[in-house]
Amino acid sequence: xxxxxxxxxxxxxxxxxxxxxxxxxxxxxxxxxxxxxxxxxxxxxxxxxxxxxxxxxxxxxxxxxxxxxxxxxxxxxxxxxxxxxxxxxxxxxxxxxxxxxxxxxxxxxxxxxxxxxxxxxxxxxxxxxxxxxxxxxxxxxxxxxxx
Numbered sequence: 001x002x003x004x005x006x007x008x009x010x011x012x013x014x015x016x017x018x019x020x021x022x023x024x025x026x027x028x029x030x031x032x033x034x035x036x037x038x039x040x041x042x043x044x045x046x047x048x049x050x051x052x053x054x055x056x057x058x059x060x061x062x063x064x065x066x067x068x069x070x071x072x073x074x075x076x077x078x079x080x081x082x083x084x085x086x087x088x089x090x091x092x093x094x095x096x097x098x099x100x101x102x103x104x105x106x107x108x109x110x111x112x113x114x115x116x117x118x119x120x121x122x123x124x125x126x127x128x129x130x131x132x133x134x135x136x137x138x139x140x141x142x143x144x145x146x147x
Contacts, residue, residue, distance in 0.1 A: 002078060002079045002081070003080065003143070004075055005021070005109065006071055006089050007036075007089055007115075008086075008088065008089060009119075010068040011038070011048050011119075012125075013052075013118070013132065015066050015068070016063065016132050017136065018034055018066060019061050020061065020132055020136045021140075023061050024136055025140065028140060032143075035079070037069050037071040038068060039071055043068040045067055047065075048063050048064070049119070051122060055126055071092075071096070073098070080105065082107075085115040086108075086117070087114060090107075115128060
């Protein structure tokens with residue numbers, strides 16, 4: 001299973017989802033590939049946001065080694081699932097899909113709602129972490145039963 005997490009800048013939400021799911025997958029001994037990307041290009045090559053790094057560290061994870069990158073067309077071929085954090089990300093990634101198969105790989109991370117962007121509110125990083133961690137645990141159960 002190869003899963004890509006996508007948000008706007010690849011500095012807050014998707015790096016957290018990447019790090020949390022990667023950690024949980026390792027704990028379960030699953031041979032899955034997890035990565036993250038942003039729809040925008042503002043932070044290419046940078047570390048995740050310092051607040052994402054801090055909240056991950058608070059829960060025992062180190063995401064500081066991640067490097068932000070932009071979503072690219074090749075990601076459709078490389079990944080089985082492309083999970084986006086909000087409707088804007090959903091629309092941006094769907095606009096790049098070239099066929100139904102690629103289109104079907106894209107879905108909201110939280111199924112029917114969004115992961116709020118904590119970028120403008122320091123107090124939102126912990127609740128966002130909790131929300132993402134809960135969903136990552138569900139994803140393992142969902143996807144492990146399909147492979």
